[in-house]
Amino acid sequence: MINPTERKRSESLFERANKHIPGGVNSPVRAFKSVGGTPIFFKKAEGAYLFDEDENRYIDFINSWGPMILGHGFPEVVSAIQKQAETAMSFGAPTELEIELAETICEMTGIDMVRMVNSGTEACMSAIRLARGYTGRNKVIKFEGCYHGHADSFLIKAGSGVSTLGLPNSPGVTSGTAQDTLTAPFNNLAAVEKLIEENPGEIAAIITEPVAGNMGCIPPLEGYMEGLRALCDEHGIVFIMDEVMTGFRLAPGGAQERLGVKADLVCYGKVIGGGMPVGAFGGKREIFDHIAPNGPVYQAGTLSGNPLAVVSGLTTLNYLKDHPETYAQIDHMTERIETGMRELLDKHGFEYRINRLGSMISIHFCDTDVVDFNSAMEGNNDKFKQFFHGMLNEGVYLPPSAFETWFISMTIGESELEHTLYAADRVLQEMKK
Structure with missing residues (x-):
């Protein structure tokens, strides 16, 4: 588990960035406005992982918003x-x-x-x-x-x-x-x-x-x-x-x-x-x-x-x-993430919808199907904020917005799946309190 106090360098870099970059970021979603808190500043990526300026490691479920389908640093x-x-x-x-x-x-x-x-x-x-x-x-x-x-x-x-x-x-x-x-x-x-x-x-x-x-x-x-x-x-x-x-x-x-x-x-x-x-x-x-x-x-x-x-x-x-088999591999892993998340959300009694096609997936904390913008807005953003920060502290980097899809790469394997579901179990348990 990553203690939020162990992100001192990200905090100082964000303060420094705000002096010369609007909002401290070069694209608005990076500012964490939707979820609150200080954005994480990264310096290295490898395979399925991101490493921040404080040497913390995170499983990456954004993958630069989609392009890193082969994972980071593909040789x-x-x-x-x-x-x-x-x-x-x-x-x-x-x-x-x-x-x-x-x-x-x-x-x-x-x-x-x-x-x-x-x-x-x-x-x-x-x-x-x-x-x-x-x-x-x-x-x-x-x-x-x-x-x-x-x-x-x-x-x-x-x-x-x-x-x-x-x-x-x-x-x-x-x-x-x-x-x-x-x-x-x-x-x-x-x-x-x-x-x-x-x-x-x-x-x-x-x-x-x-x-x-x-x-x-x-x-x-x-x-x-x-x-x-x-x-x-x-x-x-x-x-x-x-x-x-x-x-x-x-x-x-x-x-x-x-x-x-x-x-x-x-x-x-x-x-x-x-x-x-x-x-x-x-x-x-x-x-x-x-x-x-x-x-x-x-x-x-x-x-x-x-x-x-x-x-x-x-x-x-x-x-x-x-290697066309890459698609079946990524789709299968994303399906397992979906199945595991459904089991955990049911276990902890949350209202939710999970949408997925292939290696794109998102979780919505609501009790109605999400088929357009209006239904997406019905989601409980406060719950998503809790979930996001909880997962972040468990070393899992999700999109910092309830309105962004997750992108899975082919480098997500058994250990990453196991860690993600273990983290989600802990976070959802804490959210019930």
Whole structure:
């Protein structure tokens, strides 16, 4: 067990960081605002473990929010990055490595073309622009609780009705931008149909996470993704799957393969960089014929296709392609985590729901099914805070928010499973007092 007083260096670093970094962090969820307390500052990672600045060790169930599917410090990936760094760190010009990564992505997913960018936000933002340029339409449908990065078009919330015109959810987002973004509840086809009826011939794209990951893990209900695909076909709408989280994690071909539904455009990130900052968007050739330099829709990035990021991602994808059994292994371990957690939550008498698909999983302290943002908000966040800090003190690092999915890596083995369930048993027992 880790005594919170044994994190003195993290506390001093957070105090120091606040002087020159807004909130002391470079991404808001790291600030522990949702769970309280001081964020942990890390200095080393290896396999299934993180090590903080005070030498405490934690089992990692975040894995850099998804990309470390092979675990931290995977030897083949580290070696490839080191070798590339000795050759060149950046060109700002074409390389053969970019072609190899594009070929690998297209081979594994079945898409026609792919354009590299530097983040998931860029990928989603660019896909929306391309869909608008291709269709000549302006409006986009997104789903409440789905996160597609911090571009203006995506920082929109739903109103009180089943579906409504969006309103800005962040200062700095203009009302004009909001008017072109329509929102509906996740897993609700009827709401989407209503929006399309109310805006005939105006919808350029529907963008969705195939498995939501920013309101906890929320898989699609049966027929939901197929229904979206059919609506897009019927009304000439570009169907965009945001696979930044799910791409190459749920299957070699991502959620498209796992769910058996094809998109027109797909956004990637996380795993395709193997831990390096990277993103990509891809899809049908007829749509990509409209992007610069072949077409009028402009998109660019000085460091897109950076050789360090590309070689890291390429090595990761090649391993997954050559070892497809990795997916069954990770899925099986995540299933055992789910089963063990269910047994413990039942044992200690907690109301809960566990959502899981493949190696994405989340626990919600509530007594109703979690299928969208509103139902996710029904969870008891105070209980989650207790659970989070209890597990943290037991050396298990969970996402510091009730609204984030856990990501399991292939380095989670029997000892990590045993420790996690032992820790959860102790924590849940303490929470009952």
